[in-house]
Amino acid sequence: MYVSNDHVGSIYGGLGQLLLTYYQHQNLVPPQKLLDIQDLERFDFMIWRELLTSLHQQLQRPALGLEIAALVEPKHLGILAYLVLSCETLADALRRYHDYHRLVYDGIPLQINVDGELLSIAWDKVPYNLGAQITDEIAIALMMEFLKSILDIENIRLHEVHFEHSVTKNVMLYEQYFRCKVRFGQAKTQVLMAVSELNRPLKKGDQTLQHILKQQAEALLEKLPNTNPADYRLQQTILAGLQNNSFQIEHVAQKMNMSVRQLQRHLQQQGKTYQQRMQEIRCMMATEYLKDPHLSLQEIALLLGYSEQSAFQRAFKQWTKMTPQQWKNEKGPVS
Known part of the structure; x- marks a missing residue:
C-alpha cells in the first residue's frame, strides 16, 4: 500500500478500477501510477487525489467527477454494494451506506443528520490543501449513482447540494445532474433532501x-x-x-x-x-x-x-x- 506523510485515509481498490474504466471509455492512456494500484485491496487517499487532479488538469473538463461516477458498478464499491442491495427503503440504504462507507473510503466520516424537514448527508473536512473539488464531487456522485442506477431509484428529489470549494464555471452542469440548486463556497460538502424521501421503497x-x-x-x-x-x-x-x-x-x-x-x-x-x-x-x-x-x-x-x-x-x-x-x-x- 502507498503511504503518505499527510495520510488522511485509504481508498477501496475498486475505485482505482473505476478510474481505469473511465480512461478506457475515453480512449486515454492510463498513467503507470493508476496501473500500479489495480491489484491492491486498498490504496492511499493521496494517490486517489493525485490521479484525479492530474486527469482534471489534462482534460480541463467541468464536472469531471460526475462523468467518472456515472460508470460505477457494484464491483467498484465492493462489499458495500452487496450490503446495501439487501435494503428495502431509502432510509435503510442510507443507514447502511453510512455504517459501512469507510470500507470504500476510510478517512472522512460520513455524517447523516436531520434538521427539521431536511436530511443532511455531509462529508467531514480534510485539510484544505489535501482536498479538491473533484474528490468532493465524485464522493457525492458515487453515492447518487449508486442509489439511482444500482438500486433503481428514479428521480431522487434533492433539496440542495453544497460544495466547500469556490464557485466553478458551468454551474448549470451540476444543477442538471443533481436536478436541484447547487451552491459552492459553502461551510461543508453535503446533500440535502426532504426527510419524506426516506420512506421510498427500493x-x-x-x-x-x-x-x-x-x-x-x-x-x-x-x-x-x-x-x-x-x-x-x-x-x-x-x-x-x-x-x-x-x-x-x-x-x-x-x-x-x-x-x-x-x-x-x-x-x-x-x-x-x-x-x-x-x-x-x-x-x-x-x-x-x-x-x-x-x-x-x-x-x-x-x-x-x-x-x-x-x-x-x-x-x-x-x-x-x-x-x-x-x-x-x-x-x-x-x-
Missing part, C-alpha cells in the same frame, strides 16, 4: 439480491444431499438474513411463515439444529467468498453476519482446521 435492490441469493442457494443445493423445497427456502432465507443482520431463528421462521417450533421440528427430522445448519451455510459461503480476490477477510466476515473479523476467523478454523488465509493459499484460485 425497486431493484431486492430483485438484484434475490438473483445473487438464488445463485448461491443453487450452489449450496449441489453440496447438500437430500434437499427439498423447504430446505431451499431455508437456505435462501438464511443467506438473505446474513447480509442484513437478521439471521436469528425467530426472524428466519417468520420469513418462512413458520413458527420457531415448526422450524426446529423440520431440522430435527434431518438430525440438525438451526445453529448447525446456519454454520454449514456460513462455511460453504465462506469458501466461495474466499475465491474472490477482491473480497478482504473483513468484508467476508460482514457478508457472513460477523461483526468482527476475528470471530469469523475463529469459526472458520473450527470448520476447516485452517485459518481463512491458509485455506485461500492452499485451495483458492492461483493468481
Whole structure:
C-alpha cells in the first residue's frame, strides 16, 4: 500500500478500477501510477487525489467527477454494494451506506443528520490543501449513482447540494445532474433532501439480491444431499438474513411463515439444529467468498453476519482446521 506523510485515509481498490474504466471509455492512456494500484485491496487517499487532479488538469473538463461516477458498478464499491442491495427503503440504504462507507473510503466520516424537514448527508473536512473539488464531487456522485442506477431509484428529489470549494464555471452542469440548486463556497460538502424521501421503497435492490441469493442457494443445493423445497427456502432465507443482520431463528421462521417450533421440528427430522445448519451455510459461503480476490477477510466476515473479523476467523478454523488465509493459499484460485 502507498503511504503518505499527510495520510488522511485509504481508498477501496475498486475505485482505482473505476478510474481505469473511465480512461478506457475515453480512449486515454492510463498513467503507470493508476496501473500500479489495480491489484491492491486498498490504496492511499493521496494517490486517489493525485490521479484525479492530474486527469482534471489534462482534460480541463467541468464536472469531471460526475462523468467518472456515472460508470460505477457494484464491483467498484465492493462489499458495500452487496450490503446495501439487501435494503428495502431509502432510509435503510442510507443507514447502511453510512455504517459501512469507510470500507470504500476510510478517512472522512460520513455524517447523516436531520434538521427539521431536511436530511443532511455531509462529508467531514480534510485539510484544505489535501482536498479538491473533484474528490468532493465524485464522493457525492458515487453515492447518487449508486442509489439511482444500482438500486433503481428514479428521480431522487434533492433539496440542495453544497460544495466547500469556490464557485466553478458551468454551474448549470451540476444543477442538471443533481436536478436541484447547487451552491459552492459553502461551510461543508453535503446533500440535502426532504426527510419524506426516506420512506421510498427500493425497486431493484431486492430483485438484484434475490438473483445473487438464488445463485448461491443453487450452489449450496449441489453440496447438500437430500434437499427439498423447504430446505431451499431455508437456505435462501438464511443467506438473505446474513447480509442484513437478521439471521436469528425467530426472524428466519417468520420469513418462512413458520413458527420457531415448526422450524426446529423440520431440522430435527434431518438430525440438525438451526445453529448447525446456519454454520454449514456460513462455511460453504465462506469458501466461495474466499475465491474472490477482491473480497478482504473483513468484508467476508460482514457478508457472513460477523461483526468482527476475528470471530469469523475463529469459526472458520473450527470448520476447516485452517485459518481463512491458509485455506485461500492452499485451495483458492492461483493468481
